Amino acid sequence: MTTKKKRSSTTQNDKWVVIAPDSVADTSKTDSNDPAFVRLRNPATGEASLYLFSSGDSELYEVKAFDEDYHSWFVGQTVQRDGRLLYITPMDPMYLVLPYLIKVGKEGKFQPVQQVVLDEDFPACTRLLSCSRTQASLHHVAEEKEVGSQRFHRYNQEKTMQWLQKKVDKTVKALKMRNISVGGGVKSTTYIRMKQESDVQEEDYLRYAHGLISEYISEDLSKELLNVLGLPEISSPKELEPPSKKRKLSDKPVEAGEDYTKFNSADFIRKPPKKMTAAQKSLAKVDKTGMKTMSSFFSPKVKTENN
Amino acid sequence: MDLSEFEADNTVSCRLSSAIPDVCRTEDCCLGIDEAGRGPVLGPMVYGICFCPISKKDDLKGLKVADSKTLTEAERENLFHKLDEAKSFVGWALQVLSPNTISTSMLQRAKYNLNALSHDAAIGLVQYALDCGVQLKELFVDTVGPAEKYQEKLSQRFPGVVVTVRPKADSLFPIVSAASICAKVARDHAVKSWKFLEDLGDVDADYGSGYPNDPKTKSWLLKYLDPVFGYPQFVRFSWSTAQTLLDSKAVPVHW
Numbered sequence: 001m002t003t004k005k006k007r008s009s010t011t012q013n014d015k016w017v018v019i020a021p022d023s024v025a026d027t028s029k030t031d032s033n034d035p036a037f038v039r040l041r042n043p044a045t046g047e048a049s050l051y052l053f054s055s056g057d058s059e060l061y062e063v064k065a066f067d068e069d070y071h072s073w074f075v076g077q078t079v080q081r082d083g084r085l086l087y088i089t090p091m092d093p094m095y096l097v098l099p100y101l102i103k104v105g106k107e108g109k110f111q112p113v114q115q116v117v118l119d120e121d122f123p124a125c126t127r128l129l130s131c132s133r134t135q136a137s138l139h140h141v142a143e144e145k146e147v148g149s150q151r152f153h154r155y156n157q158e159k160t161m162q163w164l165q166k167k168v169d170k171t172v173k174a175l176k177m178r179n180i181s182v183g184g185g186v187k188s189t190t191y192i193r194m195k196q197e198s199d200v201q202e203e204d205y206l207r208y209a210h211g212l213i214s215e216y217i218s219e220d221l222s223k224e225l226l227n228v229l230g231l232p233e234i235s236s237p238k239e240l241e242p243p244s245k246k247r248k249l250s251d252k253p254v255e256a257g258e259d260y261t262k263f264n265s266a267d268f269i270r271k272p273p274k275k276m277t278a279a280q281k282s283l284a285k286v287d288k289t290g291m292k293t294m295s296s297f298f299s300p301k302v303k304t305e306n307n
Numbered sequence: 308m309d310l311s312e313f314e315a316d317n318t319v320s321c322r323l324s325s326a327i328p329d330v331c332r333t334e335d336c337c338l339g340i341d342e343a344g345r346g347p348v349l350g351p352m353v354y355g356i357c358f359c360p361i362s363k364k365d366d367l368k369g370l371k372v373a374d375s376k377t378l379t380e381a382e383r384e385n386l387f388h389k390l391d392e393a394k395s396f397v398g399w400a401l402q403v404l405s406p407n408t409i410s411t412s413m414l415q416r417a418k419y420n421l422n423a424l425s426h427d428a429a430i431g432l433v434q435y436a437l438d439c440g441v442q443l444k445e446l447f448v449d450t451v452g453p454a455e456k457y458q459e460k461l462s463q464r465f466p467g468v469v470v471t472v473r474p475k476a477d478s479l480f481p482i483v484s485a486a487s488i489c490a491k492v493a494r495d496h497a498v499k500s501w502k503f504l505e506d507l508g509d510v511d512a513d514y515g516s517g518y519p520n521d522p523k524t525k526s527w528l529l530k531y532l533d534p535v536f537g538y539p540q541f542v543r544f545s546w547s548t549a550q551t552l553l554d555s556k557a558v559p560v561h562w
Contacts, residue, residue, distance in 0.1 A: 070561055079535050282417070 015080055017073055020088035024054055024061060037063070038124040043095045044215055048122070051096075052088055057130035060093040093131040094141065095216040098160070100125070101142055102218075105155025110145050113138065113153055137163075161228045164213060164221070168229060171209035182208040206231060310403075310496050317351070317502060318407045318540055320428075323493065324400035325391065327439045331398055334360035337445035338436060339482035340429045343490035345421070348546040349517035349524060350498040352409060354402040354428040355490030357482055358441055363396045364481065372484040376477075380495060387492045390485055399489045400435055402428045403497060406543045413545035422452050430464055437465075445469050447483045449476040505539045507531070519548040534558050 024035055035054050042049035052061040064087045071083025100117045119125045128134055138144065140163040142153040175182060182204045206229055214222040313321040338358040345352055359367055370389050378386070390397055404424065412419040429448065437443055446465065450457055450472050458472035473479055477487040498517060503510055511530065515523025528549065531538060534557050542549055 018086040057127045058132050060091050061088045062091040093128045093134045094137050101155040110152035110154045168209045172205045313403045320408045321403045325398050328396050332440045335444040337361050339486040340448045341487035343494040347517035348519045348548045352404045353490040353494040355486040356432040357399045357485035359397045367481040386488050401493050407540040410544040447480040448472045450474050
């Protein structure tokens with residue numbers, strides 16, 4: 001409604017609107033701590049992201065926000081300016097453990113994971129090791145040695161790639177099951193086609209799944225995975241990129257994109273009026289009787305311009 | 308005047324009408340259109356039509372209907388009763404456009420301005436009379452915007468009807484005066500007995516004329532401004548009076 005006042009984005013919200021699986025709130029294990037939000041290093045970006053440990057740290061969940069402009073919530077009898085919707089979804093903790101394994105793995109030594117998964121900036125990362133899935137899937141990405149009662153691990157790229165490949169396969173299955181549009185022309189996953197796509201190839205699914213998995217792994221791993229999947233880095237640039245319509249190189253001097261001076265020149269007047277868009281046409285049809293014209297607010301100047 | 312139908316849901320547009328006199332179905336009729344409450348920032352805008360056989364025009368003059376603006380409220384009430392009593396040959400119909408309808412029309416994505424809204428309400432009422440079998444031959448309208456354009460629009464819309472659009476038609480043609488009285492009485496009633504949907508407790512009903520330049524109206528608007536929701540639906544949000552106050556006093560909302 002107003003444009004004068006700017007939104008201050010610094011306002012803190014004390015409420016979140018969250019969608020989470022029931023398992024998050026499951027505190028049946030009486031002796032364990034409550035579910036907790038923690039900041040951990042995002043495996044793809046290296047920056048802090050928000051995650052959630054279930055009670056007893058047995059499960060890891062990631063927190064994602066649906067955040068678009070011009071949204072707010074009415075919560076009970078209050079208004080919440082922040083219209084975000086947070087999703088809490090289960091996540092394989094291995095994705096978060098992997099960067100630490102890779103980093104230490106460069107030394108080539110077998111080490112106990114407790115010495116590997118350490119982070120000054122994110123001390124909570126050690127809790128990842130309490131997750132039931134971490135212990136169960138370490139062997140997917142690392143070689144294991146057992147000495148006495150202690151276990152030692154060393155990162156293994158080959159194993160990791162096989163593991164990621166399985167992840168991609170599973171994702172492809174999920175994509176097919178949910179009829180998600182993955183073709184080249186698709187701009188939005190929520191777009192539902194009336195007709196089934198006939199020209200979607202296996203490669204489209206693979207590429208799409210690879211893209212999804214890449215949001216959870218480093219860029220290096222993502223590139224390597226592309227190789228392993230047998231997907232050329234850029235298979236056909238013409239299909240992937242929209243056709244270039246403009247900006248052809250020319251010898252003419254570069255002109256400013258919005259050069260207002262040229263509209264004052266005489267030849268501009270001779271040009272035929274531009275075709276109106278549908279919206280402009282419908283606006284032009286509106287009965288404006290009794291309304292002031294925009295120009296009437298600036299009247300003396302307009303008259304001189306018309307001469 | 309029974310406004311209960313509108314009061315049952317005062318968020319929408321509502322049509323009220325008299326019974327159609329039998330003579331209007333058989334004899335050639337004239338019909339007048341006028342509106343009440345175009346300018347105020349508060350309350351509904353009411354469109355009214357009145358019709359009678361052309362042969363009975365003089366009887367209407369006998370009722371001494373005159374431009375509603377020159378009459379006191381009591382005189383208007385009195386005249387409306389006389390019109391209602393003359394139901395053997397006079398019929399009327401009203402379109403009550405709630406302030407909410409006006410707000411949402413004017414502020415919707417594809418703007419629907421007040422002139423268009425007015426014209427469509429008038430056309431809708433005339434069509435209603437035709438649908439009821441009124442033998443309509445002459446149409447008298449007080450103008451909204453330039454008279455010629457409106458006259459052309461109405462003539463095209465209702466072929467076979469002689470359309471006369473005039474400024475001040477409500478003081479020139481008794482049938483338009485009659486329509487203006489019906490509209491004005493309905494508007495007065497609606498404003499006076501406005502049932503607030505919002506839980507405002509004991510509402511201070513002293514909102515003056517409802518016109519933007521009335522100091523009472525202005526102070527009422529200030530008093531009932533909610534920082535989050537703005538105003539009750541009684542207020543036309545699309546009026547610049549309301550918007551200016553919202554801009555300065557309410558929480559900014561971005562659409």
